[in-house]
Amino acid sequence: MINAGIIGSTGYAGQQLVWFLNSHPDVKINFLSSHSYNGISFSKIYGNYSKKLESICIDIKEAENKLSEIDILFIALPHGKSFDLVKKALDLGIKVIDLGADFRLKDPKIYKKWYELDHKATNLLPKSVYGLPELNRNIIKKSNLIANPGCYPTASILALTPLLKFNIIDSSSIIIDAKSGVSGAGRSLNTATLYGECNESIKAYSVSAHRHTPEIEQMLSQVNNKDVSLLFTPHLVPMNRGILATCYGNLIKDVSEEELYEIYNSFYKNESFVRVIKEIPETKWVKGSNICDIAIRVDERTKKVIIISAIDNLIKGAAGQAVQNMNIMFNIDENKGLDLLSMFP
Known part of the structure; x- marks a missing residue:
């Protein structure tokens, strides 16, 4: 069983990720973290989880204290917010998938130009892998830090x-x-x-x-x-x-x-x-x-x-692709938990 933590769980991409991981047969969600909804049950934020997922959202500091309990950390935060979290998780031997933009661009100068921020973890950029499985599957398998594509x-x-x-x-x-x-x-x-x-x-x-x-x-x-x-x-x-x-x-x-x-x-x-x-x-x-x-x-x-x-921007463009990357990183069926057709209408 893969123990997972999600930081930024109550945004649209974060919620979609919770939706997938909650039903993934090989995953246990250890914690859900949210800045805006700290102390509130996830099902109170998203009513579709009522009686199915009643976890209380915790703040980032509490989530940091629980890092040693997980195997993989998903981060769904705005740019500039992931640097310290990624460092701490990797130091503990935890795999990280960052759904934000902080590790997608290899050149910190280009990052600063487009995001108007100094990159605060340049030493990790060579270790990060751009998580587009169709092109980078073999190196995703070997990586502990995935930059989930936009x-x-x-x-x-x-x-x-x-x-x-x-x-x-x-x-x-x-x-x-x-x-x-x-x-x-x-x-x-x-x-x-x-x-x-x-x-x-x-x-x-x-x-x-x-x-x-x-x-x-x-x-x-x-x-x-x-x-x-x-x-x-x-x-x-x-x-x-x-x-x-x-x-x-x-x-x-x-x-x-x-x-x-x-x-x-x-x-x-x-x-x-x-x-x-x-x-x-x-x-x-x-x-x-x-x-x-x-x-x-x-x-x-x-x-x-x-x-x-x-x-679907929230699935192949965010959460679904993150789960696809997780499956590859843990050497399980890449399609597991994702083999869904569109619902219509």
Whole structure:
């Protein structure tokens, strides 16, 4: 049995993680920590857990005192809040999966530029592994510190990797146009995500300045073996959850849509959570699942390729991927606790 602790358990990603771990056959949740709801039963915060999970949320200090009781620590905190916790857990021999941004970027200068903070655990950056299982499975197995990818990067990187790995597109031509449901903004009170503000509307935000940009570029540069610089524009749409990423690139090879489907099907043939499909992806077909749907279109007139991907931002884009990483780290069935199809409608 894997003993787990969760810090930041009452945010949207944290709650989704609790939902998975609570029903995972190989996991026991040792503690749930929350700054905002310290001393309150988890079921009082989320009524769906009534009579099923009555654990009282504890504060971070109390959680730190219980670290020696667990095998793995999940951290779902805002950027800049994980440094000390990760150090303490690793010193005790505890595995860590950080759902935040603090260990995703390898260069502390880039971290400071985009997050406007000094990185306070630079010695741990070489030890951290970017937790995208489809690309880094073998090194995830050997790591004690996983930087769980962001939601937009997961959808974008999975969509674009085969094109860059096989040098099919011009790496300087990439444009990512992505839409997210409002849960991606978190559970904190925010005027922009109030029902009356975001319903019946769609808007772009953080144009040319979204913090997921360097994360996407970093991973795609590794895949491409040279620096990738791209344009990424996120949008907020009035739905609870889901991400749709439409990615564009200029073809540098004469390749048909059918040939690209062969390449993608071959590349992802052993991946349980990536579906290469002919239909244009929709978020409703992946909502509530750990699945990423990917479709391909070639515009022969402009010599461009369009890759469309869809994920549930709280699952494959956060908590589900964290559980997938945990399964790999503990050498158990990667699909365990995650083999769910979307619920419809």
